[in-house]
Structure formats: structure tokens, C-alpha cells
Amino acid sequence: MAPEAPDVQPPTRVARSVHPTIAATPLPQSRRPIARVPVWLVFLGPTVFVLLAITVFPLVYSLALSLHSWTMGARAGWRWVGLQNFAMVLRADPYFWTSVRVTLAYVGAAVGLELLLGLAIALLLNRRADGRGGTVQTLLILPTMMTPVVVGIVWRLLYNPDLGFLNYVVSRLGLPPQHWLGDLGTALAAVVVADIWEWTPFMALVMLAGLRAMPRDPFEAGAIDGASGWQAFRYITLPLLTPTILVGVLIRLMDAFKTFDLVFVLTKGGPGMSTEVLSYYTYRYGFKFFHMGYAAALSYVLLAIVVIISQIFVRRLAHHEVEL
Amino acid sequence: MEPDMKSLVRELEEGRISRREFIRRAVLMGVALPIAQKLAAFGQAPVFGAQAYRFGSYTSKPFAGKTITVALVGEPRSDAVKKMLPEFEQKTGIKTNVDILPYPTLQEKQAVALTQKTGAYDIVHVDCVWVGQYAGQGWVVPATDFVNRSDPKVLNITDFLPRVLAEQGSWEGVVFGLPFIQAVFGLHIRTDIFKKYSLKVPQTWDELKSTAKFITEKERGNGVYGLTIMGRRGVQLQCTWDNFLWSWGGDWYDKDYRPTINSAAAVESLEFMKSLLPYALPGVLTYDWDENAQAFAQGKAAMNLQWQNAAPTFADPSKSKIVGKFDFELIPGKKQANGSILRTPTFGGWGLMIPVDAKNKEAAWEWIVWATSVAMEKELAKAMPGSRRSSLSDPVMQKQHVEYKNMLKSLEFSKGRPRLTVYSEMADAIEVALSETLTGGKTAKVALDDANRRLEVILRRGGYLK
Numbered sequence: 001m002a003p004e005a006p007d008v009q010p011p012t013r014v015a016r017s018v019h020p021t022i023a024a025t026p027l028p029q030s031r032r033p034i035a036r037v038p039v040w041l042v043f044l045g046p047t048v049f050v051l052l053a054i055t056v057f058p059l060v061y062s063l064a065l066s067l068h069s070w071t072m073g074a075r076a077g078w079r080w081v082g083l084q085n086f087a088m089v090l091r092a093d094p095y096f097w098t099s100v101r102v103t104l105a106y107v108g109a110a111v112g113l114e115l116l117l118g119l120a121i122a123l124l125l126n127r128r129a130d131g132r133g134g135t136v137q138t139l140l141i142l143p144t145m146m147t148p149v150v151v152g153i154v155w156r157l158l159y160n161p162d163l164g165f166l167n168y169v170v171s172r173l174g175l176p177p178q179h180w181l182g183d184l185g186t187a188l189a190a191v192v193v194a195d196i197w198e199w200t201p202f203m204a205l206v207m208l209a210g211l212r213a214m215p216r217d218p219f220e221a222g223a224i225d226g227a228s229g230w231q232a233f234r235y236i237t238l239p240l241l242t243p244t245i246l247v248g249v250l251i252r253l254m255d256a257f258k259t260f261d262l263v264f265v266l267t268k269g270g271p272g273m274s275t276e277v278l279s280y281y282t283y284r285y286g287f288k289f290f291h292m293g294y295a296a297a298l299s300y301v302l303l304a305i306v307v308i309i310s311q312i313f314v315r316r317l318a319h320h321e322v323e324l
Numbered sequence: 325m326e327p328d329m330k331s332l333v334r335e336l337e338e339g340r341i342s343r344r345e346f347i348r349r350a351v352l353m354g355v356a357l358p359i360a361q362k363l364a365a366f367g368q369a370p371v372f373g374a375q376a377y378r379f380g381s382y383t384s385k386p387f388a389g390k391t392i393t394v395a396l397v398g399e400p401r402s403d404a405v406k407k408m409l410p411e412f413e414q415k416t417g418i419k420t421n422v423d424i425l426p427y428p429t430l431q432e433k434q435a436v437a438l439t440q441k442t443g444a445y446d447i448v449h450v451d452c453v454w455v456g457q458y459a460g461q462g463w464v465v466p467a468t469d470f471v472n473r474s475d476p477k478v479l480n481i482t483d484f485l486p487r488v489l490a491e492q493g494s495w496e497g498v499v500f501g502l503p504f505i506q507a508v509f510g511l512h513i514r515t516d517i518f519k520k521y522s523l524k525v526p527q528t529w530d531e532l533k534s535t536a537k538f539i540t541e542k543e544r545g546n547g548v549y550g551l552t553i554m555g556r557r558g559v560q561l562q563c564t565w566d567n568f569l570w571s572w573g574g575d576w577y578d579k580d581y582r583p584t585i586n587s588a589a590a591v592e593s594l595e596f597m598k599s600l601l602p603y604a605l606p607g608v609l610t611y612d613w614d615e616n617a618q619a620f621a622q623g624k625a626a627m628n629l630q631w632q633n634a635a636p637t638f639a640d641p642s643k644s645k646i647v648g649k650f651d652f653e654l655i656p657g658k659k660q661a662n663g664s665i666l667r668t669p670t671f672g673g674w675g676l677m678i679p680v681d682a683k684n685k686e687a688a689w690e691w692i693v694w695a696t697s698v699a700m701e702k703e704l705a706k707a708m709p710g711s712r713r714s715s716l717s718d719p720v721m722q723k724q725h726v727e728y729k730n731m732l733k734s735l736e737f738s739k740g741r742p743r744l745t746v747y748s749e750m751a752d753a754i755e756v757a758l759s760e761t762l763t764g765g766k767t768a769k770v771a772l773d774d775a776n777r778r779l780e781v782i783l784r785r786g787g788y789l790k
Binding site (some may be wrong): 072160181182 | 333558618619764
């Protein structure tokens, strides 16, 4: 036992000699390492605060507003009316439904055509395997980078019945001048065209990214099996591209539902109600007639429509599996 | 201070002696000259002098050193008054910030500032159709007291056309502000074309139609049509139709606020307006104020239904091909059973008023009196007319601005749009119906029936219709 004695040293002693301060004395409360403070609060706090302030608060505020009757500037303040605003929007406001129809037609036509054109352009650009075509891509992105109001003004000049470029072309073709924005038949289409001009490049670039990220093997396998170009597109490209398409359409869809600037600059909702999209209709109730409660209810109905339609897409996206 | 000095100061404060006299006597009493001058300036401070001071007299500067903020709509007259601000500052010592804003921005900014009581503006610019909203809801202060305390020679309130002052400056018989910009509808004609075919100026709507038809048939080959109007959905279209509606005997609602926009008279007047379209420029349904003025200035139409405020565009060689070839005539009317013609030109304009929450109300009134004074009117009317008889009837002015003669005449029997708080909402419903009818989407009867139902909801919600 005796010879062993010198070797036996309590491990605490070793530790003490190496890290005397840590092991010896317990730390005072104030100098606890940061790990013991809830770190999540430090990192999430600011984000949550900003979200609360600029997203959640306005949402809750406008929800409360939509349940009240309040005309800004009137002597009476907020008056509780329950769901009366919503009942009025859905049942007693014939122009609301006109506006819904206009909005659906606008969104359907604009996003649908942007998808088709965007896909076509992306396929065309993707044929350049060497990755050239950067100039074309840069030029393409220009309209998307413009402010919608500027796009609106450019098109308003193009559509001008007397001095516009479009009617110049039409007259050179020997046709009578057209009143693009003043005719019930063409006004909505004219606004849609401006939207397509602005947003097709966005769609094309999203599709192009999807195409560039595709694996080559299925195409090689298809080629060996003797698939034609159309078959390769229909049975390989399209299924593989579906998630990209869904994302692109989803983003554009949500955006198109909120279109305001183009309509404001080009037609102010006219002629008649033919270009009166929902966001413009809501704007008029809020900032021309100052019926804030009613405008808030209209905004919530628009929000509900957008959420429902987006959810359909998000579900499709989540359950999407490629079967080749 | 010695007793003599005290009474001397009081005399100055009460305005019984002039500043110069004060300094003279003070120096005689043994006060050093610079000190006497300081004291004299002190005696002018508003605490002493403001009550006795008459606005617009400029005998002293009781509001010197104050700064006021004025909101004005983006029109040539606003720019003109901005250029003359140094003169105002020199006269009164008041500094002015002018905020010139386009119509929709002005409407929103003022409404927000006034309802939230931010005190952002000392003077607001009020469209005549907003008077009910601003004065009726207590956003602006009554001006009766200010008017009484103003120099009658400078203010000369009876010089304003009574109809304009009543519609644009007053609410329920009380003056709230003074008119600042004026406009009235009429018929702009091309004198050269009228002379070429020895045509008479149309006095009735039927004559307008036949004249427009005649000119269109003769001149279409040269790219000239009989008429141009503001046909795009919006307030200009509605103001144009009001000229028709009222002369047909129709109106927006009756004395109990029951909407009557689908009355037989209203439907007939709209159908008549639509029947003019074949003789109007093909693009008129896309025209707003600018496009319409441009089309007429480019010589594309022989007649133009528009406010008189388009005339300066036609007289400007840089914008117009018809300089010296146009005139401004009375709006056509509806022939009555007794042979007279009922003309009801739509009236529009802007007044200056002081918000309840303004920080410097007295300095603001001093500005209003200055900007609308007889002398300033003559200067500003070079840019854009107001509604003082003295300047509109001035022969020199009438020679420089051909439109002023008939503008003055028109204003005497002009008609204002409703000034209810729900005006813009009603106007919008009517504008949709007009646009739907003119573009052929609905018949006049169906469109106006729809509008009438909407007016009923709006008037009920606004608390007018019981």
C-alpha cells in the first residue's frame, strides 16, 4: 500500500492544478456564461418584434376596423357593427361582384399568358448550352425592374389614341385608330398586356433556373429509348419542371391579385367598371370615400380569396411527386 | 421706467401715436435713440397691437416672425402666388411655406391632417365640393370675426361674385373662407371655322348638335370634328354631364335627399349627350382634362365643352395651333316653354380656409386677405382667374383673356355640385353609370337605375336619407 501512496492523487487535485479558478470557486451569479441566458430570446426577439409591429399589428388592427363602422373625418368615431360590413360586401354590393369578376379575368389572363410566354422564352434560352445569351437575359429583366407606375405611364403614352405609337402602327396598316383604354372590349386586355410586358421576364427567369437545374440522365435515357422532342418535353421536362412552375405561378398569382398601380395610371377602373380590380375598388372606399371600416372588410375578403387560392397551390406543391 | 414713459408706451400700444412719434417723444424725454427704437419695435408685438390691428392694412407687423404653412392645389395660380411671397414677407414679416400638391395628394393629406389634428397646415385649400365636409364637420374655423377685423378696402368682400362666395366660401350662411381659384363650364369655339361656314354660336343643346353634325360632315376629311368632350370615367365627365342634367330640369336628389338620378329628365339628358358622340372626336371616351384640351389646341375639333381654365392652353403658342382663333361662349342650354333658354353651367373652384388646429390663425388670415385682395387678384388673374368682379370685368384683362367676359356672365347663373359629405362617393356612382352608358355597356335607363340604387344606399348611410 505504501509504495502506491505517492501515485494516488485525487483527480480533483489534478484538475485544480490545471484550472484552479474554474474548479475551485463557484461563479458569481452575474458572470454566468451567456449560454445560460435564453439565447432564443436574443436571436428571435428583434425579428418577432418587427413582425408584430409591421405585420401582426396592422392585421389585427384592420380586422378590428373591419368589424366597425368608421368614416374618417366624421364626427362619430368607431362604431361596433359586427359582421355587417362583410354582409354588405358579399350581399348588398353589386359592384363588389363585378370587381371580383374583373379581378379573376385579369389574374387568369395575365398569369396564364405570362406562364406560357415565360416557359417558351426559358426553353429558347436554355437551348444555348454554352450559357451565353447573358445580354438577352439582362435586357429581358429590365421591364421587371421598373416601377409599375412607370410601366403604366409608358403604356399610357403607347395607347394614346391621337399621339400614341400603337395607333401610328395601326394607321400605317390602313386601319382606323383604336381607343385601347376607352373601349369596353379592349380596356382590360390593354391593362393585361402591360402586366404581361412587365412580368413575363420574371416568369422566364424562374423557369430558366428550373431548366438549368435539371438532371441530364432522364433525357439520355429517353433519347436511348427513342423519345421524340415533344415526348421528352411532355413526359420528362414538364413533370420535372412542375414544382418550379407552381412556385412561379404562386408568386405571380398573389402579386396579380394586388395589382393597383397599372389600373390607377392607365384607366382608373374605367370605362364603366371594366378594369375595376379589387384593390382599386378597395382603395376608392378607403382613400376617396374614407369609409375605413368598409375598406378594411373589403381588404379581408381579398385576403381570404388570395389565401384560399394560394393554399390550393401550396398543397399541390407539398404533395408533388415526379413519376417518370 | 418713468411715469411719462409708461403712458407713452401705452399710447403706442393702443395705436394712438405712430412709431415715429413715439421715438421722437422718447428721445426728447432723454432716452437714447437706439433704446427708443427697440422700445418702439417692442410696442408692436402682437400681445399689444394685434387686437387693434386691421388685417390687410399693413400699418404695422403684429405677426412678424411667425411662420405659416399653406397647402395649395397644383394649378398655375398657386405657382403665381408662390412667386409673390417675398412681397408678403416684406409687408408683414410672416414667413410662408407653400405646399403645392396634385389634387388626389392634397385631398388625402389635408383630410388626414385635419382629422388627426396634426396642425400641419395653417391654411388649407378647399375644393367647393368639400365645403360641407370641412365646414359642416367643424374642421375649419368660421371667419366672420376675421372679416370684421379686416381692412374693408383691401378685403372688399362684396367684390366677390355673391354666388361664388356663397357656394365656395360659406356654409349655412356663415363665411368660412375666401374664394381663390375659379372655374366654370362653357363652350370653346374655333372662330375661324365658324366664320368659314358663317355659323352662329349654338345657344341650345339642339343647335350644338346640328352645328357639330354640320362641321363634322364638312371637315372630317381634314381630320377636324365638330366637338370634343371629356368622356373618360371620372369627375370631368360627371361635371360635363351636370351641365346637361340640370338644364333638363334633373338633379342628383330632391329636397328630402331622395335620389332622382334616374328621373326621366336625367335619362333623356344622358341619351342626348350620347347622341352627340358621332360628331365628336373618336377618342373622346378616353379624354380627361389634358387630352381634351390638347385635342382642341391641336385644332382637331371646332367646339369643346370644357371649363374656361383650358383657354390659357389654347392661347399658349408652345402648346397650341389655334392661337387667336378661339373664343369662349356661354354653355348651351335647354329651350323652355316660354322661349327662354335655361343654362346651368357647372361651377368649380377653390377657397382658402383655416383649420381648427392651425397654429397661427391670425397670421394665416393675414395671408388669405393678402392673397385674395383686390390688388393681388389683378396680378394673379394673369395666371388664372379668381372670382372678383373688379378683375373679371376689367377691360384690359378681358382683352388679354378672351374667356373672362363670358366667364363673368356664366358665374352669375352657374350651379354648384352637391356639397354633402358623401359627395365623392355619389359622384363616383354617377361617373360609372355615365361611362357605362357612353361606352355602350348599358342603356342610359339601366345604368342610371343602378346608380340611383347606389345613391340611395350612400345617402342613407351618410345619414341624409331617413
